[in-house]
Amino acid sequence: MLSLWRKIRRTGRVAEPPPPLPEGERPERAALLGGSVQIRHVDAGSCNGCEIEIGSAFGPVHDGERYGARLVASPRHADALLVTGVVTRNMAEPLRRTFDAVPAPKLVVAVGDCARNCGVFAGAYGVAGAVRDVVPVDVEIHGCPPRPEAIVEGLRKLTGR
Amino acid sequence: MSALGVVGGVVQPVLIVAGSPLLVGLMRQVRARLEGRAGAGVAQPWRDLRKLLRKERITPRGTSEVFRFAPLVLVATTLVVAVVVPFVATESAVDPVADLFAVVALLALGAVALALAGLDTGTAFGGMGASREMTILALVEPTLLVAIFALSVRVGSTNLGAIVSSTLHDPARVISPVSLLAAVALIVVIVAETGRIPVDNPSTHLELTMVHEAMVLEYAGPDLALVELASAMRLSVFLGLLANLFAPWGIATEATPLAVLIGVLALVVKVGVLGGLLAAGEVFVAKLRLFRVPELLAGSSLLALLAVAASFFLA
Numbered sequence: 001m002l003s004l005w006r007k008i009r010r011t012g013r014v015a016e017p018p019p020p021l022p023e024g025e026r027p028e029r030a031a032l033l034g035g036s037v038q039i040r041h042v043d044a045g046s047c048n049g050c051e052i053e054i055g056s057a058f059g060p061v062h063d064g065e066r067y068g069a070r071l072v073a074s075p076r077h078a079d080a081l082l083v084t085g086v087v088t089r090n091m092a093e094p095l096r097r098t099f100d101a102v103p104a105p106k107l108v109v110a111v112g113d114c115a116r117n118c119g120v121f122a123g124a125y126g127v128a129g130a131v132r133d134v135v136p137v138d139v140e141i142h143g144c145p146p147r148p149e150a151i152v153e154g155l156r157k158l159t160g161r
Numbered sequence: 162m163s164a165l166g167v168v169g170g171v172v173q174p175v176l177i178v179a180g181s182p183l184l185v186g187l188m189r190q191v192r193a194r195l196e197g198r199a200g201a202g203v204a205q206p207w208r209d210l211r212k213l214l215r216k217e218r219i220t221p222r223g224t225s226e227v228f229r230f231a232p233l234v235l236v237a238t239t240l241v242v243a244v245v246v247p248f249v250a251t252e253s254a255v256d257p258v259a260d261l262f263a264v265v266a267l268l269a270l271g272a273v274a275l276a277l278a279g280l281d282t283g284t285a286f287g288g289m290g291a292s293r294e295m296t297i298l299a300l301v302e303p304t305l306l307v308a309i310f311a312l313s314v315r316v317g318s319t320n321l322g323a324i325v326s327s328t329l330h331d332p333a334r335v336i337s338p339v340s341l342l343a344a345v346a347l348i349v350v351i352v353a354e355t356g357r358i359p360v361d362n363p364s365t366h367l368e369l370t371m372v373h374e375a376m377v378l379e380y381a382g383p384d385l386a387l388v389e390l391a392s393a394m395r396l397s398v399f400l401g402l403l404a405n406l407f408a409p410w411g412i413a414t415e416a417t418p419l420a421v422l423i424g425v426l427a428l429v430v431k432v433g434v435l436g437g438l439l440a441a442g443e444v445f446v447a448k449l450r451l452f453r454v455p456e457l458l459a460g461s462s463l464l465a466l467l468a469v470a471a472s473f474f475l476a
Contacts, residue, residue: 001445008444012197013197014197014198015197015198018199032212034211034212034215035208036208036211036212060196060197060198065200065201066198066199066201068201070201073366073367073368073371073374077380103217103382104216104217105216
């Protein structure tokens with residue numbers, strides 16, 4: 001316990017100073033949320049590359065939570081869905097149902113090239129389409145996988161902080 | 162009903178409702194700083210609540226009135242406790258309700274209402290959370306009663322106002338073995354009852370490890386806001402009770418504006434410090450395996466029994 005305390009003292013703050021607020025248009029409904037966005041992450045058929053980057057976007061260095069975004073465990077608690085990966089046939093219906101379970105006003109963020117336009121999996125037999133083909137998408141974040149900075153930037157468009 | 166009691170009965174619920182989300186924000190902030198993060202700010206829980214109140218209300222298919230009324234029961238019982246327990250003033254607005262047994266029963270009623278709501282959703286996780294919550298509640302409530310009872314033996318009354326005033330008049334009691342044993346038992350009980358690490362993890366995403374969170378998975382919008390507010394209020398109520406049972410200094414004993422102001426400030430400082438310590442302590446411990454939790458609670462129960470025994474033999 002003492003060694004942990006010493007480690008905390010020695011490490012100090014590892015969060016990087018916040019970059020300036022991203023430019024570009026914000027989805028209109030995001031203003032209704034008033035600086036607090038609860039996020040439910042849905043893996044619609046991802047290779048887990050985006051998941052690792054989401055994990056580090058909420059880690060100590062990029063600290064997505066300081067802008068008012070928080071990952072939650074239930075779509076009923078959520079304001080936004082963070083969808084990764086191509087939508088596979090098996091996940092199309094669960095994704096639609098998850099979207100229906102979110103109370104309005106709700107937003108969808110498509111993370112990664114697969115979610116935007118199927119990426120390298122375009123045309124594969126198990127793929128139902130991009131996220132936009134199943135549920136309406138408000139914000140898109142590109143990259144394969146997107147850098148944590150890009151994910152944080154996308155989330156800040158929702159929180160406005 | 163005295164003037165001081167009325168003042169306390171008005172100031173306390175306002176203070177607890179306004180301050181408890183800030184307490185949760187403070188605890189998240191302390192945790193964030195110790196983890197090297199920047200944190201979302203102390204006011205973030207209020208922003209969350211404001212947003213939730215504006216959102217759509219969803220009632221899942223197949224749920225009944227039990228699901229709809231549980232958040233109201235939870236908030237109402239906690240609010241009654243906030244009115245009657247001596248937090249800011251030693252006298253209570255409704256003196257008979259400021260009784261040890263009534264207060265513990267009110268807090269248990271809220272927890273039971275939420276557990277029933279968890280069952281009512283009919284989901285696997287709701288039922289699992291409810292069963293776990295009841296297991297923990299059944300082990301915690303006797304300890305809570307016995308620990309405060311140990312303090313009431315010397316006073317000869319189970320009225321919380323009387324217990325607090327008597328400690329105020331005789332400060333040497335605080336360092337007696339009875340007080341120390343009861344304090345340790347009560348701290349473990351509060352950690353278990355408010356769902357903090359090592360008993361439950363309030364920020365978990367793994368449904369299988371959830372206790373409190375699993376019961377509220379189906380709540381959305383304004384209902385969720387009520388549940389979150391009530392959980393925050395319960396945390397402040399328990400910490401306020403702990404602070405005032407063992408360190409009641411600063412609490413108002415007369416109905417002058419200055420005394421009430423000092424009482425408010427003393428409560429804010431005491432609960433803030435306790436919350437900060439609790440959050441800092443959470444960084445250093447891991448969550449206990451569910452089957453190990455009864456051992457921890459049995460230990461605290463033993464300490465509470467020893468406190469009662471000591472209060473008879475050492476008095």
